Amino acid sequence: MHSVYARINNVSATLSTSLMILLAAIACSSFLFTANPTGSVNISSVKVFSAEARRYPNRQQEFAFVDFNITADLSPLFNWNTKQLFVYLEAQYTNTQGVQNEVVIWDRIVVRKEDALLNYAGKNKYPFRELSKKFKNIPPANYTLKYNLMPYVGLLTYGEAARTTAPVAFPLAKERVE
Amino acid sequence: MSSYIQHLVEGKIDFEGQKAVEKIAHNALIAVTAISFLLGLALQSLRVTFGAYGLGVTILFLTVIPAWPIFNKHPVVWLPAQETKKDK
Numbered sequence: 001m002h003s004v005y006a007r008i009n010n011v012s013a014t015l016s017t018s019l020m021i022l023l024a025a026i027a028c029s030s031f032l033f034t035a036n037p038t039g040s041v042n043i044s045s046v047k048v049f050s051a052e053a054r055r056y057p058n059r060q061q062e063f064a065f066v067d068f069n070i071t072a073d074l075s076p077l078f079n080w081n082t083k084q085l086f087v088y089l090e091a092q093y094t095n096t097q098g099v100q101n102e103v104v105i106w107d108r109i110v111v112r113k114e115d116a117l118l119n120y121a122g123k124n125k126y127p128f129r130e131l132s133k134k135f136k137n138i139p140p141a142n143y144t145l146k147y148n149l150m151p152y153v154g155l156l157t158y159g160e161a162a163r164t165t166a167p168v169a170f171p172l173a174k175e176r177v178e
Numbered sequence: 179m180s181s182y183i184q185h186l187v188e189g190k191i192d193f194e195g196q197k198a199v200e201k202i203a204h205n206a207l208i209a210v211t212a213i214s215f216l217l218g219l220a221l222q223s224l225r226v227t228f229g230a231y232g233l234g235v236t237i238l239f240l241t242v243i244p245a246w247p248i249f250n251k252h253p254v255v256w257l258p259a260q261e262t263k264k265d266k
Contacts (some may be wrong), residue, residue, distance in 0.1 A: 002196045004189035007243055011203045015235060018211040022231065025215050026224070080222040152224055 026081055027154030033079040039072025039118065039162035041089065041145050048135050048173040062135050062173045064128040066091070066105060068121070070145055072161045075116035077149055085110040086148040087118065087161075093141035095132060103128060140167030185245070195249025199242045206241075210234030 002010075044067040053061035074085055088107035094100050105124035110116050130138065145162040191199065210231060218227025 002191055002199070004187065004243060004245070007189070007199060010200065011207075011239065011242060014203060014207050018207045019231075022211045022215055022227070026218075026227070029215075029219060080218060080224050080227075 023153050027151070030079070030081050030151055030154050030157070033081075035076035035079075037072060037074045037076050037147075037159075037161050039070065039074075039145060041143050041162045041164050042069040043143055043164055043168045044068060044121075046168055046170060048171055049177065050173045050175055053133075059133075061129060061133045064091075064124075064130075064135055064170060066124045066128060066143070068106075068123070068143065070118055070120045070162070072118045072145060073116065074110060074118060074147060074161065075113050077147065077159075078113040078116060081151045081153060083111075083150045083152045085116070086150065088146055088148075089124075090144050090146055091128065091141045092144060093167075094139055095130065096137055097132070101131075135170040135173065138170055140169040142167050189243070189245035191245050191249035192252050192254060194252040195245075198249060203238060203242050206234070206238045210238065 046067075047065045048062050049065065050060050050062050053059040068089065070089065072087075074087065077085060086107065086109055088104045091103045091105055092101070105126055105128050106122070107125065108118070108120075110118075143164045144160055146158065146160050149157045149159070151157075214227045214230035214234065217230050218224055
């Protein structure tokens with residue numbers, strides 16, 4: 001006859017199966033919520049300055065400084081399974097060797113739905129450098145606002161919220177700030 | 179007294195009760211999972227989902243784990259002991 005331990009064993013075995021099914025159902029429910037947020041990215045200015053590279057003495061390297069405006073309403077992305085959003089501005093350009101480059105120059109983590117209405121004006125948060133050390137002759141870059149939706153349970157999903165209407169050219173490097 | 183404690187700890191139930199427990203646990207877990215999922219989906223809150231699930235599971239454990247008298251209503255009836263030569 002069944003004792004307490006046999007019953008605990010029995011019930012918890014079924015319990016773990018049902019918990020897995022519940023988690024799988026929650027993960028799949030993310031596919032029900034298809035949001036396609038839109039916004040705009042405006043690049044107000046791009047400046048390139050030559051400076052001494054960090055950690056390498058006597059090596060000159062060019063740094064790009066990007067001033068931009070971002071407006072986007074990402075609140076439709078918040079559903080019951082949304083933990084947080086990683087929003088980032090990416091510069092996309094093909095360098096002189098024909099390599100497609102994607103550089104993250106700004107990011108933000110949005111945890112609450114109330115903060116999902118992005119309205120930001122500022123400059124790049126991270127140094128924007130070229131591997132070849134110079135931005136000379138590099139074709140104009142596109143700037144895209146992308147997001148990464150992190151759910152409580154399930155798969156990470158990526159998306160694009162906004163993109164500059166036309167590519168923005170890199171100016172010639174200046175030696176000093178005027 | 180000690181036999182009472184032993185009964186509580188071992189918590190043996192009869193075969194009919196065992197069958198009932200398995201049926202209750204299986205059906206209740208399916209119902210609790212489905213209800214908590216739909217409730218959370220409707221209210222758009224994972225907190226509601228796992229709150230309902232936890233509450234349901236707690237009630238289920240309290241219902242089926244202790245040896246409640248209702249699961250002991252059909253004790254096994256043994257045949258009477260047969261006389262053997264030794265007893266004569």
